[in-house]
Amino acid sequence: MSNMISLLRKQVQENGKAEIDIDMFNQLQNEWITRCDIDCLPFVYKNIKTNEERKILLTAAEIRPFVEDELYERLTACDCTSIGETNVIECNCEDKFEDFELQLN
């Protein structure tokens, strides 16, 4: 037996399904985290009364839609300051990035 992911895949292929217990689930989760490596970000929740842990894994692709505004903000950030009384910054720095597209791997 090489690892839990292959074992379960084999079971599903042979029987059409696989059943796992909590130990197998935990091993599977650890393998998945290792496999995801840098592409996945784990968010861990812990019940402070029971110590029960839940891990939620999000890939970069899943996170991206939620941070796109922030990414654009940082991409187009400039040092221009507002002129006069208003707090509105009137510069054309953003225009430089009109033809920039986010590259997806």
Ligand SMILES: [Zn+2]
């Ligand atoms: Zn500017």
